Amino acid sequence: MTQDAASSPARNRFVKTSLVVRKEFAEQLAKAVFFLMSVAMVAPLLAIVAYLVWRAWPVLSWNFVVDVPRRGMTDGGIWPAFIGTLYLVGISLAVSAPTGVLAAVYLNEYAKENWLNRIVNLAVINLAGVPSIVHALFGLGAFVYAARFGYSILSASLTLAIMTLPVIIASTREALAAVPASFREACWNVGATRWQTIRAVVLPNSISGILTGVILQVSRAAGETAPIMFTGAVFFKAVEKGQLLPYRLDEQCMALSMHLYTVATQVPNVKESIPYATAVVLLGTVLAVNAAAIALRVWLRNHKKW
């Protein structure tokens, strides 16, 4: 037997030292804290949704969605705002999603690593962090006045597009960068051009990530008030109940986020449940879009050969 084996008898081997006991306690504590935090994240969210639905319940119905506001917005539904939001979000994404995705593809797949690329990168990252009120002012100056689109759906949508564009570029680049380099190498070495590589390998393997990034911007565009208030949303606009295409692009429109703000703070004697119901519809619309995106992703994954 060696010296130190003799000094610590065999039955004392591998037993917990006080240091290990303390570490195990820390381990348990960390686990508990992380669990609590994850519950703390989810619980309020569920509580908010439950509370909203409960408060909204008295007026919540299909009719509330398709009806127009009545009696100075103190009664009736939210159809013009609902459709207005669809207009704004739809047009803004129709502009920003293709632009953003294509720009990201260029930056990630074609652009050489040089000062121009670095500046564009820096710009994208910083623009993604600019507060929406600043975008609102920019939209006012650029689209309403300089481009002479006036206060209109067009101006408001373009402002939202400018706001969502950098985030879409950033998230798309991340999705593209997550495609393993070995897939690209495989392509190059059978003589694929860059575009063939992108088409055949890069996009099919990053489309989920790209969609996720774009869809997150749907919620953001639907929820923002400042950018559209400055450029094209109004408190009230007369529209027929359930009319599908009530607005022209050079007109102003109502929007859910703005309507919520109005009925909650600006109009006296509004039925209590109306702002809550408006919020529920806004939330429901965003959730529906997210759900559609998830379905699309699953479908794409199963039919990867797009």
Place this chain on the structure above:
Amino acid sequence: MKTRAPAIETRDLSLWYGGFQALDGVSIVVKRGLITSLIGPSGCGKTTLLRCFNRVNERYGCVSTKGEIEVLGKNIYDHDVSLVELRKAVGMVFQRPNPLPLSVYENVVFGLRLHTPRIRLRRSTLDEAVEKALSEVGLFRELKDKLDFKATSLLLEQQQKLCLARLLPLKPEIILMDEPCSALDVDGTRAIEELMLGLREKYTIVIVTHNMAQARRVSDECIFMLLGEVVEHSRTADLFLAPQHHKTAEYIEGRYG
């Protein structure tokens, strides 16, 4: 036929990644129909040199090259060289098998699909190409009922063979292999080595390897590189039995690397 140009010839080839010089004055001649192995410690530029031969280095960021490379007698930096045609003729297999996340079948015909106009792609042509390529790498028997399986679900050894099969429908003349066995077990390694010996003469093969025993087993000629320079290039038997340079001797004795 005696004066056929060598498969690959480089003259004073140097390469930089930005400011970092990865290759320095490399002049080698790779003969046709032989297996040439490229050995040397990690980071000495083996992969880099291999990627020069089909100019795929240019896709890896900030790369500049100097010197000449002739492949099959043609200077590949001539202005009329099409990178597509060059890369079809000079294919590459990698350290980690990299099948695309598609079916086995689609992996094999991937190159054909890229390079043939859609109207000329008949199912029968593709089927034929798949059978031919998979037979050539000895996979057809095991995989003929699994053609629509995901390639990424195969055994690593099969994946590596599939990666080789993916090159064949494009009728390459030179196959570059970058440590093709380092992710495989003993049986996989043996299978790939046998495959290489079988493909020899039909294709010119350049293989990078860390495994000196492998270099001795499979290669006809051997190139030893150190810090971006070629130290020694001779017949494999000569290089291992009577190295001319003391650095080579030290490396093959295992003093460093």
